[in-house]
Amino acid sequence: MSLICYFMLVVSATYLFTIIPDRPGDLATGKKTLAALITDSLLTIVASILLAASIVLALTVGYVQLAFISIAAILVYIPSIFFVKPKLILFACKLPILLLTLLAGWYYPVYMILIFFLLLATRLYYKKRFGIVYPRLN
Numbered sequence: 223m224s225l226i227c228y229f230m231l232v233v234s235a236t237y238l239f240t241i242i243p244d245r246p247g248d249l250a251t252g253k254k255t256l257a258a259l260i261t262d263s264l265l266t267i268v269a270s271i272l273l274a275a276s277i278v279l280a281l282t283v284g285y286v287q288l289a290f291i292s293i294a295a296i297l298v299y300i301p302s303i304f305f306v307k308p309k310l311i312l313f314a315c316k317l318p319i320l321l322l323t324l325l326a327g328w329y330y331p332v333y334m335i336l337i338f339f340l341l342l343a344t345r346l347y348y349k350k351r352f353g354i355v356y357p358r359l360n
Contacts, residue, residue: 231276235269
């Protein structure tokens with residue numbers, strides 16, 4: 223149960239960060255989303271609180287590797303409270319996902335092979351279809 227709570231906290235924090243870049247589109251279309259209703263700073267503070275809770279939970283139950291992932295993520299989230307820059311926010315969105323994927327790959331190497339081919343196929347598709355490099359960390 224504690225693992226489920228940990229991932230719920232980290233995914234919720236990541237979600238709050240991923241909606242920040244959506245604000246201009248949400249406002250342009252008149253959507254009433256969290257991104258349209260709440261400031262970047264408040265979203266970042268709430269996401270940081272969720273990550274801090276995930277650190278405490280991970281350390282409490284002895285998942286030190288997961289605590290390090292949350293610590294790394296929060297170290298990127300906190301500066302974005304003061305410096306709202308799109309590249310920093312996009313990096314902060316993707317960092318926990320990348321680190322969790324690498325940790326899963328450490329324990330399940332076959333998963334890492336699948337992720338490698340999935341990234342390769344996705345990059346080839348987006349390059350051919352749209353002429354862009356996607357996915358990327360910044």
